[in-house]
Amino acid sequence: MSSTRHFSIALRRARIPRPRCAITPITVRVPSARAFSVSSTVQATKEIKYTTNAYPDLHRNPTFAEITAQDVTFFKELLGSQSAVIDGVTTDATDDIEPFNSDWMRKYRGHTKLVLKPQSTAELSKVLQYCNERKLAVVPQGGNTGLVGGGVPVFDEIVINTARLNKIHSFDDASGVLVADAGVILEVADQYLAERNHLFPLDLGAKGSCHIGGNVSTNAGGLRLLRYGSLHGSVLGLEAVLPDGTVVDSLSTLRKNNTGYDLKQLFIGSEGTIGIITKIAIQCPSRPKAVNVAYFGLESYDQVRAAFKEAKGQLSEILSAFELMDGRSQKLVSESTGNKCPLEGEYPFYCLVETSGSNAEHDMEKLETFLEHIMGEGIVADGVLAQDETQFQSIWRWREGITEALSHLGGTYKYDVSIPLPELYQLVEDCKARLTKMGFVGDDDSFPVRAVVGYGHMGDSNLHLNIAVRQYNKEVEKAIEPWVYEWIQKRNGSISAEHGLGLAKKEFIGYSQNDTMVKLMKQLKGLYDPNGIMNPYKYI
């Protein structure tokens, strides 16, 4: 199919002038996983500050026991394999332990001396039962790709890593239900499903490292929630271990099962504070036969909203992503990768629109009609459409490369928020104006702030406000917080859309949840984890 022919027909039908930059439509197959890797963004040059230094008001809970050599012996005997225990208590294993103590953003660093990697639910159950009886605090950890310090210790909490719980148990082609261990890497699960013509109903930048158990326990949202919905809908069942070692076997593979309280929901998004997820059963959609992606430049946020409204109406059931990136974010990606922006001019806003469907011709016709309309109406100033898989990947990198581009600049204050659409981008404008007025923003090294950028999942009203700093700076932090949370609270937004609370947002939950809700949450935490050993100092 010739792209020119397709687009000229579309234009003739609508009797509108040809746009400045031709959009060349072509259908591409579903791409293999993108190349983004979390580990590549870690800079090894500078020591990471201990969380206990960054948060001097945090004190170790004195009711927790200290790990002894006897404890280590117990765990070594229990878990058997040498690779299952990284012991910095009785040996000097600092280098081996460090990757488990600190996060990839290099923002949080704990003091643990023990990492455990159980290989079965039974092992994990015994580990937790022992820890609970001994009052040894623990931190559940998956791929350690979190953004709020939820997956690394603060003091000497034992890290329980799920990397060795990594089996895919079953996939049923008729129902699309996958059953897999918590430690399976998201990309591995998706590749497995790709070979079976299905799709994991979640996709995010860290897919090459993150664990599906971590995704579920943090209720990850990602790039295609717009299309495939939340994990609260797609996770059909799960198995988890409570702090006292009780195995919660709620691993139903049924789409419908109304037999009592849906307790599994409590583990989705509870960030390892009431138990550790060991297995999940998840409903996976058929892999789309055709996927297209387009990338636009737009002159204003009002036009971005107009484009989204049209995409929702016209692309409807095939719309699988609508992402927003501001001009500054795209410049940073260009500087970081050395790639030239696919559009000629410069625009204050860019959007990425993806469709996924079962019929390439139909999808292309819908997309053409949409493109024709938004260009004809002057909603979009310029745009390109991927012509093959390489271009598909390359366009997606303009969206997915932002996190990595920012990580090269120094530190980043990351705010992942939900705001009703009309004011979504206003937060970035207001924040930039505030920090500029306070004299923090500038191009040379005397200014702490390099850039204030905004991007995110427009389709979910989910904005990522990122403030790139030359180094983490208390004064800048004070200028942003709690101002940013107050701003969001006034609009009934959420101070954490998809990243969770962890340590970073724990203090601020009151901006998005009322006192009654917080009280009920604490009551629930007390019910399941009376000794408070699960991921302490964080969440609520």
Added chain:
Amino acid sequence: MSSTRHFSIALRRARIPRPRCAITPITVRVPSARAFSVSSTVQATKEIKYTTNAYPDLHRNPTFAEITAQDVTFFKELLGSQSAVIDGVTTDATDDIEPFNSDWMRKYRGHTKLVLKPQSTAELSKVLQYCNERKLAVVPQGGNTGLVGGGVPVFDEIVINTARLNKIHSFDDASGVLVADAGVILEVADQYLAERNHLFPLDLGAKGSCHIGGNVSTNAGGLRLLRYGSLHGSVLGLEAVLPDGTVVDSLSTLRKNNTGYDLKQLFIGSEGTIGIITKIAIQCPSRPKAVNVAYFGLESYDQVRAAFKEAKGQLSEILSAFELMDGRSQKLVSESTGNKCPLEGEYPFYCLVETSGSNAEHDMEKLETFLEHIMGEGIVADGVLAQDETQFQSIWRWREGITEALSHLGGTYKYDVSIPLPELYQLVEDCKARLTKMGFVGDDDSFPVRAVVGYGHMGDSNLHLNIAVRQYNKEVEKAIEPWVYEWIQKRNGSISAEHGLGLAKKEFIGYSQNDTMVKLMKQLKGLYDPNGIMNPYKYI
């Protein structure tokens, strides 16, 4: 577009002989709500047996207080309006109270003498606080369309009906989020959304009577879960009142909000046992521009499975329902309505396939290809496709009319179960064989069982096994239960897919949940409702 032309082109392409009965495709608009009404099925001829007689082992919980004249005075003063209190305690209001005491299936009947209809969350909060302090048991009730006796009292529990909590509060066109009171009737909500080009993401036979709060509190599944997913995914927020009067305000309208435990999930499907839902915020999809429905006859259950597999693969993102009806169920509808089956011959199985999409031409092309394929392959023996809205309604009545047709026969033992697809229909065959062998099934009045029928939501592995009896019969019941539950347990199915537990399934939860899960559920019930006043004698 001419239906004949379309289909003959399709046939020519596939080089297959013309089928016996031409399928005439045409696109119809989304229909207005169907005519099914729950109240019309109630037979007024015979007295309904008290539940306390049917379940002689149930005893009134002696810790509950008895309602006094002072209680009635308190409620009358609190709720103000005369229509808010139906008082059978100090007056003889038996006739007014009876509809609240018994269910529409005429299977359950309680002894309540007091019905309260609060008009605001604040009123409901005061009602519950008072009841909790006085230890007066209550039954939350919506449209009273339940199938498991969950919405009517057993003894003298006060009925708290949500009929006067019936305001639609807001709808946001950009996000598709509807905020409405619990007592809004599903059909009213859907009509409101239809005028705004959106759709309530749930549809079921009782839509003309059921309340959306009841739908959420029972986690209703219905006809289009296959397409729009479970309420655990689409309900974004809710407001509820706990037994002690605490108002749980979790009425977020955000698609993404990861700030703490998702407590609202506990109210979805908890059948009014830990609180009463007062408002919901729900994500509603755009109303499809084109909807088509086809109806087939098939020679075997293997062919039904093959047809479903093809529908899933070929109709993919536009498939919105795949319903299964056995031959006997369709004969009953024919007898009950006097309508002739749209197909010439008689078949052991029938399927209804619905598509919903944004482009009528594309949808029709996909549907034609699908029809061509399944007829060409001999999967389907005969079929028709709705040509206009009247036909659309009429075809759907062959599915939705089953419940009503059965209700004319006397009593019905209803089993709503999830079973993995390969054995889904086997349960009906096995049940029929068992009851026939035991001498229960026959055409004349000497046999207690008139018919064993199976139908349901094939797309969700959800079967409705219905055993129509001339009158409820303990011997038949003993022949079915626990045999049917054991059968399901062996296949890791669910003994209640979408109808819930209520009183009918309370005893049998152990067939679908293990002891640990039941223990955890009881623990949760104890946490939120320590006096046990909420919907007692039911659920877990």
